[in-house]
Amino acid sequence: MQEPAVRVAELRRVFRVPEREAGLKAAVGSLFRRRHREVRAVDGISFDIAPGEIVGFLGPNGAGKTTTLKMLAGLLQPTGGEARVLGDVPGRRRTGYLRRMALVMGNRNQLHWDLPAADSFDLNRAIYQIPWAEYRSTRAELVDLLDLGDLVTKPVRNLSLGERMKVELAAALLHRPEMLFLDEPTLGLDLTMQRRIRAFVADYNRRYSASVLLTSHYMADVEALCKRVIVIDHGRILFDGDLAALATDLAAYKELAVTIEGDVDLADYGDVRGREGDRVTLRVPKAQAPVVTARLLAEHTVLDLTVEDPPIEDVIELLFSRGVAP
Numbered sequence: 001m002q003e004p005a006v007r008v009a010e011l012r013r014v015f016r017v018p019e020r021e022a023g024l025k026a027a028v029g030s031l032f033r034r035r036h037r038e039v040r041a042v043d044g045i046s047f048d049i050a051p052g053e054i055v056g057f058l059g060p061n062g063a064g065k066t067t068t069l070k071m072l073a074g075l076l077q078p079t080g081g082e083a084r085v086l087g088d089v090p091g092r093r094r095t096g097y098l099r100r101m102a103l104v105m106g107n108r109n110q111l112h113w114d115l116p117a118a119d120s121f122d123l124n125r126a127i128y129q130i131p132w133a134e135y136r137s138t139r140a141e142l143v144d145l146l147d148l149g150d151l152v153t154k155p156v157r158n159l160s161l162g163e164r165m166k167v168e169l170a171a172a173l174l175h176r177p178e179m180l181f182l183d184e185p186t187l188g189l190d191l192t193m194q195r196r197i198r199a200f201v202a203d204y205n206r207r208y209s210a211s212v213l214l215t216s217h218y219m220a221d222v223e224a225l226c227k228r229v230i231v232i233d234h235g236r237i238l239f240d241g242d243l244a245a246l247a248t249d250l251a252a253y254k255e256l257a258v259t260i261e262g263d264v265d266l267a268d269y270g271d272v273r274g275r276e277g278d279r280v281t282l283r284v285p286k287a288q289a290p291v292v293t294a295r296l297l298a299e300h301t302v303l304d305l306t307v308e309d310p311p312i313e314d315v316i317e318l319l320f321s322r323g324v325a326p
């Protein structure tokens with residue numbers, strides 16, 4: 001059997017943070033007696049990622065996503081458990097490993113602010129010791145795929161947020177990493193740019209059979225790219241599986257969107273969630289969906305009717321509030 005690209009077993013990271021009460025007395029006291037509290041950012045998580053797989057890594061703020069990605073990228077040492085990526089232990093930070101992976105953080109600028117990205121690209125070529133011919137061809141390919149044009153010749157500080165993200169991605173991928181850790185790569189970008197970045201990630205994955213672990217607060221990113229999602233909260237895995245199964249398995253209700261001739265009050269059929277012109281969205285318990293559908297069809301002139309799982313955002317919210325075991 002092929003070895004997984006990522007193998008994580010009981011991975012943990014505990015931070016010790018100094019604790020201090022407010023006020024001068026407490027401030028003076030803390031000079032002599034430091035109290036600490038433990039934050040279990042990642043609390044024993046296990047999962048595998050297959051080569052070439054794109055997995056969405058979801059969770060609310062503070063769930064432990066970035067801490068996990070940093071451990072997998074070798075930036076943070078775990079306090080327990082094990083991580084292997086591409087057969088290597090990331091925490092050892094072996095050059096051989098660092099040259100096969102990339103961590104891209106949407107909220108962190110890794111390029112020189114005052115220089116054009118082209119200069120940072122050259123610098124990365126030297127750092128990663130990419131042979132010139134390979135560098136030129138990958139660079140040309142990335143410039144084309146990301147539609148960078150002359151953006152690479154402008155100082156980074158003059159670029160828009162979206163343009164900056166595109167050159168960031170290009171810089172991070174010049175060495176053609178096989179493993180990508182993408183932390184909110186579309187953060188703050190407009191819809192067109194989000195779509196562009198998404199298409200690029202899909203393309204890169206196909207072209208180089210790269211594995212991708214992606215965090216994003218935009219469910220559209222996740223739905224477009226990830227067949228599988230891992231959901232964490234408070235450092236623990238709540239769900240690991242098919243994105244489609246998440247809605248089917250967890251949501252206790254269905255959403256019926258129905259257009260009916262005439263003005264009819266549908267409150268009797270279910271929980272009315274919204275109305276757009278003649279189209280009404282009803283939420284009904286999953287088990288009752290067939291009966292309600294049949295009643296609507298029998299009792300009214302139905303012009304259009306769809307039965308769907310609730311939006312994935314709602315399902316994930318439900319998951320966080322319930323804290324389902326894996």
Ligand SMILES: Nc1ncnc2c1ncn2[C@@H]1O[C@H](COP(=O)(O)OP(=O)(O)OP(=O)(O)O)[C@@H](O)[C@H]1O
Nearest residue numbers: 015017039041059060061062063064065066067068
């Ligand atoms: N260096 C640190 N020192 C102390 N606590 C930390 C440190 N880094 C992270 N934490 C804590 O660990 C927990 C997990 O943080 P982490 O950044 O991994 O979450 P996240 O899921 O990436 O959240 P977000 O979506 O907000 O980026 C949080 O409670 C955070 O405050």
